Amino acid sequence: MSSKPKIKELLAESACEHNKGKKGSCNAPTPGATTGGCALDGAQIALFPFADAAHLIHGPMSCVGGAWETRLTPTSWSGRDLTQTGFATDISNNDVIFSGEKKLAAAIDHIVTNYAPEAVFVYSTCVPAMTGDDIDAVCKQRSEKHGIPCVPVHAPGFVGAKNLGSRIAGEAVLKHLIGTKEPEETTPFDINLIGEHNNTGELWRYRHLLEELGIRVLSTFSGDGRIASIRTAHRAKLNVIVCAKSLVSMTRKMQEQYGIPWISCSFYGKTDTSKSILAIAEALGDADLIERTRALIAREEARLEEKLVPYREIFAGKKAVLNTGGNKAWSIASALQDLGIEVVATSVRKSTEADKAKAREYLGENAILMTSPATQQAKVIDDTGAHLLLAGGRSLYTAIKKRIAFTDVNQEKKKSYGGYDGLLVLAEDLKNSLQNPVFELVDRKAPWQK
């Protein structure tokens, strides 16, 4: 095919431009033994919450078909919610053979004319990356024509996994948006929330508390985000990374370029929510703010504790095994502990060393850190006498075989467990699991089984 030469050029280019954050092909996925999404997926997850921007996938339907309108990242944007609007060039044979650049340009025009977005993110995918469509040029030209940012996001799936895509998204925003506009006003307590996607509205569980303290969320990357705000993000006094290791490179660069310090926070559970709010106040370094923050935390914790009373009895003496990935290994564990549930084991299969250390710190020395949870968890349940398994849907069958309660931690992401109020939601869900007879019943022997 005539496009082959172009591919090599593109890859060479792509290597020098985007491959810095990537560990290189020595870390390539194993054929026939790989799970998880690609860089495109990661980039979408990172950017889609900008509901005032259009998200145009330049690729075939595999890259978008089932994947639009599925992310429950709500917005308070009063215009049409473009997070829930799917855009794809749906490239055809022709585009593969003759280039899809013209189609891409026309697609951007269609979007700008019909949906008036604040920006257009254009996501490259594997096929146009190989055929060599010059997305940068198209974006630049359309930006000029329409007077709004058209941001190329070079995260075709084959360059790596989700985390890389997330990083690429961060860099695209850094390069094309941040610093392109000045805020109307600034305050001493302006912060950016980085890596908070407002999944199921989790941001809304705590933003009002920050606001009550006079801390202004200048911008978010990207939960309930606004293009106009992220363009002013360089004027924040503090970057707060919310449970998102992959975006450290972004905040580091912002520190280098704009001198913004950063801290890392988690808003799962009472303890971590309190800790995080206080950490923000402390990082902002105002004595009065810190004092007011302590008062607010005390008030919120007292309010929460009162509401948790009916659950305390149900959870007393209950043990849980947690099988989930990354920072959830400790962040959800912390929430469980806040509810009085003992976390006897957690999975650290995909955790970084830092996450492992944190897990050990939260769970104590007797807890089991599972490195191969799929094979380990059944035995761990037996050994510990656990009452509850929190894991992804596949582990449901382990719970059934062991006749213990199960909660899907990835429960279609319909529920928000973040902040103080989210802990109550988690408590209710766990109560429902513990009291649900289905896990014992389903394993009941059929009348014809001996």
Add this chain to the structure above:
Amino acid sequence: MSSKPKIKELLAESACEHNKGKKGSCNAPTPGATTGGCALDGAQIALFPFADAAHLIHGPMSCVGGAWETRLTPTSWSGRDLTQTGFATDISNNDVIFSGEKKLAAAIDHIVTNYAPEAVFVYSTCVPAMTGDDIDAVCKQRSEKHGIPCVPVHAPGFVGAKNLGSRIAGEAVLKHLIGTKEPEETTPFDINLIGEHNNTGELWRYRHLLEELGIRVLSTFSGDGRIASIRTAHRAKLNVIVCAKSLVSMTRKMQEQYGIPWISCSFYGKTDTSKSILAIAEALGDADLIERTRALIAREEARLEEKLVPYREIFAGKKAVLNTGGNKAWSIASALQDLGIEVVATSVRKSTEADKAKAREYLGENAILMTSPATQQAKVIDDTGAHLLLAGGRSLYTAIKKRIAFTDVNQEKKKSYGGYDGLLVLAEDLKNSLQNPVFELVDRKAPWQK
């Protein structure tokens, strides 16, 4: 049973009080060969549209079980819609043996306390009528206690059929409500609508036209009715009976007692709607009003005709057989004729002589007046080459056998065909029937049939 003696007393009493309008037992229904509702049913149909009054059935669940919340007589009453609220004393063994009067009194108290109605209608049923509960006394006493009218309606089912019940309801209202209050103001153009139940909102199809002309609907019996209004009905200048022969006795008495003249109207179809509005204006006798009425009719007819244009072609040359009861035999026929459909036959099985004459007048001398439609209609369809059968659900099978279109005239009473706009709804429904392939398809032979 000890109640037997009481029954005779009650029946004797009932005879002198309520049996005037009844043709007596010589006209009794045939055992094992009777269809249709009883007097209680008729009384309910007549009064239930008063949504600001409670309707309490003093009887067992057969008398109410399936029959509440089924009448689609909407109201604009802003309080709780008591038409859609079922009340029944659900008399038990005990009440049969020892009298249900106390229970009835307590039931009224419960209703007044919890639902604050403008009046309570208490419907007698066969069992308490036989056991001799003194409903009049209970009502009188509760009226005094609560300061609102409690109106006894002596229409136990066994005294006769629906029409009788409707008449009994009229007399109860005449005796206990009409004339018990003076209107705040009167106008020269105050009218009562008698027998308009606002089924499916039919009243609302033409009331605004009357209002536009300055004709005030002082009260209705009883569609979208108000107790406060019906109590002032004696001050109207004209009674308008809407398609309800059984209420002539009521308007005659109102003429005797209050000197109110009456006319009879129908609001089905363009011709009759125009005729009726003009008749009201003429009856009110104001030259200016009559002139304005003619202008309004001209305007409405022109507007309607324009909207009917797309239907004209579909209905051109179409013939219909109409099998429905009472005044519908001619009122719906008139509406069909307005649409350009030829009505080749209509049923006069249960029609009065007056209705028969009217049917002949509307349909012309060649039309067939069916006296036994169930057996006649198939042949009539063959003879006339009709394209459409309008009838009750049972006749559907005739249409299928003849492979012609069918419209259920009693179509659950969900659609309003009244007034000018209702004619458009009828047109749409008839169009849908005529174009629906189901009637031919259902009779299609199965593959295994020769």
Add this chain to the structure above:
Amino acid sequence: MAEVRHKSGKPLQVNPHKLSQPMGATLAFLGVDRCMPLMHGGQGCASFTKVMFTRHFCEPIALQTTAVNDVIAVLDGGDYSILESVKNIHDKVAPELIGVHTTGLTETKGDDLRGIASKIDVPLVYVNTPDYQGGLESGWALTTQALIDQLTEPCDRIDAQKIVLVPHVSLQPIEVEKLRDFIESFGFKVVAVPDLSSSLDNHLGEKQASLSSGGVTVAEVKQLADAAFVVTLGASVKPVGTTLQKKNPAIQHRHFDHVNGLQGTDALVAWLLETSGRGDRLPPVVERWRKRLQDAMLDSHFSIGQTRFLLVAEPDHLASMAASLREVGGKIALAISTVDSPILGDIEADQVIVGDLEDAEKMHDAYDLIIGNFHTEALAHRVAKKAVMRGFPNYEEVGIALKNDLLYEGGAYFLFEIANAAERMREEQVHHEREQIKLQRIA
């Protein structure tokens, strides 16, 4: 299990869902082939009943009335109106059976049904069903007993493969069919009494309501007593077992309160395997549907497990639905029964009340999702909840007779329907909440 309030203490029913005993009797007679139910009362009693079932089933309903009027009520002991009715019916449609059932009106008169029936030489079954006693379930059960008592011939033989199935009144026609097919797949022959599965199953028939068009035949009812087993389904029909055993004491009686959900169906299967002597050999489709139900339980448990229910139904129907929902963690916050029944105490609910929809409305904070007849739709609207339609009457939907909730198969579909309804409700709520947040942020 549940806290049961057996009496309302109110002097009336407000927004009632209770239906009358004669209505249950009518329905039972409609489960006999070529039968004409004859309601002995005023013409309105039959008319109300006929209108209700016609609208509920979307089918013409065969039902006649003795048309007792005020004069007859005093002068006649029932002889005239019943004899005249039987004559008129017989002349017109020649039924295989006339099913005479009384009403409050004729019971108050005290007509001697048995005496009158003895004077009639056309096939006739009579039953006393005053409407100031009992309700739909008892009317159905009493009629079933009357059918067997008056028609079934005593027998001293046993056909080892024959099972008489007696369903309670709230089973839909398709449910009776599914149940019969299920039992027959284990090698039995089943006769259901009454049998609505072939009469009111929404099939297009030739004749329109001149008589019931399907059901158990009179001949079959006569020959019930050679069955090896009588299986009663639902507490209300439990006594029918004894009625049949009187015709042949060798008949064994097996009772199930319900066959809904995994455990309910397992119990039936266990008995069928044991009784049929098949050991562990079972129809493959049975095993398949059990696996599907297991999966349905898992797929629906999260949604149903967080839902608090209001159930509104007849007692046996309440028990069936509650059993299915409880298996996946559904919380029955409130069950409202039409009438009292011993089964109410067995329902796993926070509260069980013999009451009306006014009671339900008052307690609306206690539940999220409603399952009940079409009246609960308006209730749901008033209290801003959602309702799923079940039970009598349902004027809002078509196809009710073909809705199957029982055994492994129906159980799976039931859970799917309820879980989907609950999720849809919650999504609307979340949508509403988010709109509020949006408005707040904009303001």
Add this chain to the structure above:
Amino acid sequence: MAEVRHKSGKPLQVNPHKLSQPMGATLAFLGVDRCMPLMHGGQGCASFTKVMFTRHFCEPIALQTTAVNDVIAVLDGGDYSILESVKNIHDKVAPELIGVHTTGLTETKGDDLRGIASKIDVPLVYVNTPDYQGGLESGWALTTQALIDQLTEPCDRIDAQKIVLVPHVSLQPIEVEKLRDFIESFGFKVVAVPDLSSSLDNHLGEKQASLSSGGVTVAEVKQLADAAFVVTLGASVKPVGTTLQKKNPAIQHRHFDHVNGLQGTDALVAWLLETSGRGDRLPPVVERWRKRLQDAMLDSHFSIGQTRFLLVAEPDHLASMAASLREVGGKIALAISTVDSPILGDIEADQVIVGDLEDAEKMHDAYDLIIGNFHTEALAHRVAKKAVMRGFPNYEEVGIALKNDLLYEGGAYFLFEIANAAERMREEQVHHEREQIKLQRIA
């Protein structure tokens, strides 16, 4: 019949419902027992597909990826990634079959699948399914052809009772089961290829997604060529008939565009009666359900006959649904197809468009009720209509795999569901209008 717009003329899809060709291939391979579909592309291609089907079916989905990355894409002709994948899969789960299907990425590279496959000695079927061509239907059809072409052994015998059934991709697992049972009740043996009825039918399995857990066996696919008939169902799989006939020219091919509704099912029954030589003797249950469908048609005609529909689906699925609705007078105002197909011209609709949900949104004045995938739910919300869920994907509901719309039985339930949804929608509208009148009268 319909006015068809075959090309959108737009440079993009907005709110797309089209799904890709490799996705259809994956699904087809999941209809083969103990198969591991292996998508030859970037890891994301398989991941998006796996997530979609997992959520749609509420089931673990077996699917692997060759995990082509940017370096491999340049250096490898496919040999390394496929051979390595096959080795890894084989070592871990020992499938009966590995189903290699390509994507746009690997097609752009131009990997020589046939050449690579020839080097592999484990059971493997390959198929070229670039995602910049075709869609879900063609991916499914091409894979089915590949299965037969590469696995089925030529044969010169005929088993007169054997029928090979080839369903189109939009048939639910239970629909394939119902169809097989239906045909078998006429005395045939049926092998469905692919067969999702035993793999993705929402049954609780023991192993979790290590391999497909059910479906047609490889041995059965090998021995397809002794069938007397191949029945293709849906225009998209019509060419599969010819593919099979190449293995044995004596096989007769019978094609149906759909078997939905009265006429669609009648056509199948007529053929079965004729072919089976049964004359007019047919299973009693077939006759019963035909009568029920007839009744359902009458019960639903008034509601559906006044409803204007928007249908959103794959072409064959559009044709099936439109046929059912048209029989009772439903007006298909607009049918939006994922891809082009010759069947589109046969759909009785005012307009048929190959397009997206933006097209549907623009024309919202034309329709009342929507039938389509879960994306149409949000569309319905935006344009103040109601949607009934059908087609891929559906993340909103559980139990989708057990939803049956075809033959007499499924046709009846389909009409009930649609009529009830339409009535519910209209009632809400009437309620809303009446509230307005109330407000006006009060003001």
